[in-house]
Amino acid sequence: MPGQIDDPHSRRYRALGTGLAVPIYVFLLAPIVVTVPMAFGPTNALTFPPASYSFDLFRIFFNSPAWLGSLFESLKIAIATTALAMIAGTLAGYWMARHEFAGKGLVTSMIMSPSIVPIIVIGLGLYLYFSYLRITGTTLSIVLGHVMVTLPYVIVMVVAGVNKLDRNLEFGAELMGAGPMQMFVTVVIPQLVPSLVSAAFFAFLLSFDEVIIAWFLAGPNTVTLPVKMFNALHWEISPVIAAVSTLMTALSLLVCIVAIGLRKWTPTDV
Amino acid sequence: MSPAVLAVIFIVLPPLLYVFYTSVYGPPLSLAAYGEVLTSKLFRQTLSTTLIIASLSSLLSLLLGFVVALHLARQPARRRAILMLLVLLPFWTSILVKCFAFTVILGREGIINNILSWIFDAKVQLPLVLNLVGLLVGMTSFLVPLVVLPVLASLVAIDEAIYRAASIMGAKPPRIFWTVTVPMSLPGVFAGLLSIFVMSLGAFVVPALLGGPQDQMLSNLVDFYNREVLDWQKASAISVVLFGMVLVFAAPLALWRRRKV
Structure with a gap:
C-alpha cells in the first residue's frame, strides 16, 4: 500500500x-493464451497444446471464399461505420459540449441510450424498422445499425476531448473573422486529434466485432465475420475458428495499444 | 451543428419506438401479446433464469474484479500501466473469441478435463460447458474487465494520507482494509455492480454458445420468437419487458452519475 x-x-x-x-x-x-497457439496447430484436431505447428489454418481461411467474403464484408461495414460515426459524432459531440439548452439532459440520455439498452432490443427494433423500409439484408442496414451503437461512445470521447480545450482560442479565431466552419476545421479539429484517433479505432473495433445487430440484419450476401463465426460456433466447431480468433485478437491488441498510447483507457462518463 | 444532434436522434429513436409499436399493434391495437407473454411458463422460467444468472455472474465478477482492482491500485503508477494491459486486452477481446476458447478449455475433451485425467490417471469427462458452469465462466470472463475500471477509479481516488494515518495510529492491514478501503470504494463498487448487472441482463452470445438449453436468457427468447416462431409481436413484448428491467436498474446509475458530474 x-x-x-x-x-x-x-x-x-x-x-x-x-x-x-x-x-x-x-x-x-486464458482465452487469448489458448487460442493463439491453436491457430498455428494442425488442421484436423483442436488440441492444446497443438501437436505440430504450421500456417495451414490461416491458409485454409485465406483460401475459403466464404470466410474471406465475410472478412471483407466486416471490413467494409467497419470502415463505413467509422467514417459515418466520426462525422456525425464529432459534430454532435462538439455542439453538445459547447451549448447549454433546455432539455439537454433528455437529449443526452436519448443519444446515450444505445449504450444502455440491451443490444438485442436494438437489433430487433432495427430488424422490424428496416423490414418496413425494405432494406434488411443490405450492407447499408448493418452500417446504420452499427452507427447507432458506436455513436454514443464517439460522442462521449469527443465531449471529453472538447471539455479539455481552451475556449478562448475558438473565440479568438471567430473575432479574427473565421466563420464557424473554418474555425472548427482549423482550430478545434487539430487540437482534438488524439481523442478523434482513439474514438475512430474504438468505433472500428466495435463495428468489426459486433455480432447481435449483424445477426438480426444479415442477408445471404451480407454475412459478417462475427456472424459467420457465431454460426460456426453454434453448429460445428472447426479448427479454422482458431485462426479467425487470432486475427480478431490481433486487431483488439492493435486498438488496445493505440488506446493506451493515447492515454484513453475506456470511455466512461459523459 | 445542431443538425448533427438531430440526425443522431433520428438514427437512434425510430428502432426503439418501432419495438414498442410492434408490441402493441398486431393489428389491432391491444396489450394481448403482453398478457400472453407474462402468463407463459416459458417466459417465467426464462425470466427467473435471467435474474439468477445475471445476479450470480455480476456478484462473482465483482468479487474477482475487486481483487484485481485492489492489486492494481497498490502498484506504483508505471507498473500499474503495464499490468492494466492484462485487463484491457481481455476488455477489447471479442466475446466470440472468448466463447470459442472456453469451449476448447472446458469441453469434454478439453484442457481442464485432460489435466484432471492426467492427475487422476483415469478418463475424466466432467460436463463443464453447455451448462450453468460454462455460462458462468463465460459471463465472468466478459464482466470482470468491465467492473475493474470503476472500482479501480474509486480505489485510486482514496487519499494516501488516510492510509498513513490509520497505519500510524496502529491499525493492522486487515483493519485498514475493512475500515478504510472497503467503505471508501463503495461508490465505485455500486456503480460497477449495477452496470455489469444491467449488461448481463441483456446477455445473448454467451448463453447461446456456452449455456445449455435450460440456461437461455431473455435475449435468447427474443431471438427464438423472432427467428423460430416468427411472432414479432411477442418478440417485441419480451424486448419491452427486458428494456423496462434494464431501465429500472440503470436509472439509479444515471442519477448517481449526474450528481457526480
Whole structure:
C-alpha cells in the first residue's frame, strides 16, 4: 500500500493480494493464451497444446471464399461505420459540449441510450424498422445499425476531448473573422486529434466485432465475420475458428495499444 | 451543428419506438401479446433464469474484479500501466473469441478435463460447458474487465494520507482494509455492480454458445420468437419487458452519475 509503513506484516498481506490476483489475471488472459497457439496447430484436431505447428489454418481461411467474403464484408461495414460515426459524432459531440439548452439532459440520455439498452432490443427494433423500409439484408442496414451503437461512445470521447480545450482560442479565431466552419476545421479539429484517433479505432473495433445487430440484419450476401463465426460456433466447431480468433485478437491488441498510447483507457462518463 | 444532434436522434429513436409499436399493434391495437407473454411458463422460467444468472455472474465478477482492482491500485503508477494491459486486452477481446476458447478449455475433451485425467490417471469427462458452469465462466470472463475500471477509479481516488494515518495510529492491514478501503470504494463498487448487472441482463452470445438449453436468457427468447416462431409481436413484448428491467436498474446509475458530474 503506498505511503504505508513497510513492515514484514504488511508485506505479507501484499503477497496475499498478489497471490489472489495472479490466478484472476491468468483466467482473464486464458482465452487469448489458448487460442493463439491453436491457430498455428494442425488442421484436423483442436488440441492444446497443438501437436505440430504450421500456417495451414490461416491458409485454409485465406483460401475459403466464404470466410474471406465475410472478412471483407466486416471490413467494409467497419470502415463505413467509422467514417459515418466520426462525422456525425464529432459534430454532435462538439455542439453538445459547447451549448447549454433546455432539455439537454433528455437529449443526452436519448443519444446515450444505445449504450444502455440491451443490444438485442436494438437489433430487433432495427430488424422490424428496416423490414418496413425494405432494406434488411443490405450492407447499408448493418452500417446504420452499427452507427447507432458506436455513436454514443464517439460522442462521449469527443465531449471529453472538447471539455479539455481552451475556449478562448475558438473565440479568438471567430473575432479574427473565421466563420464557424473554418474555425472548427482549423482550430478545434487539430487540437482534438488524439481523442478523434482513439474514438475512430474504438468505433472500428466495435463495428468489426459486433455480432447481435449483424445477426438480426444479415442477408445471404451480407454475412459478417462475427456472424459467420457465431454460426460456426453454434453448429460445428472447426479448427479454422482458431485462426479467425487470432486475427480478431490481433486487431483488439492493435486498438488496445493505440488506446493506451493515447492515454484513453475506456470511455466512461459523459 | 445542431443538425448533427438531430440526425443522431433520428438514427437512434425510430428502432426503439418501432419495438414498442410492434408490441402493441398486431393489428389491432391491444396489450394481448403482453398478457400472453407474462402468463407463459416459458417466459417465467426464462425470466427467473435471467435474474439468477445475471445476479450470480455480476456478484462473482465483482468479487474477482475487486481483487484485481485492489492489486492494481497498490502498484506504483508505471507498473500499474503495464499490468492494466492484462485487463484491457481481455476488455477489447471479442466475446466470440472468448466463447470459442472456453469451449476448447472446458469441453469434454478439453484442457481442464485432460489435466484432471492426467492427475487422476483415469478418463475424466466432467460436463463443464453447455451448462450453468460454462455460462458462468463465460459471463465472468466478459464482466470482470468491465467492473475493474470503476472500482479501480474509486480505489485510486482514496487519499494516501488516510492510509498513513490509520497505519500510524496502529491499525493492522486487515483493519485498514475493512475500515478504510472497503467503505471508501463503495461508490465505485455500486456503480460497477449495477452496470455489469444491467449488461448481463441483456446477455445473448454467451448463453447461446456456452449455456445449455435450460440456461437461455431473455435475449435468447427474443431471438427464438423472432427467428423460430416468427411472432414479432411477442418478440417485441419480451424486448419491452427486458428494456423496462434494464431501465429500472440503470436509472439509479444515471442519477448517481449526474450528481457526480
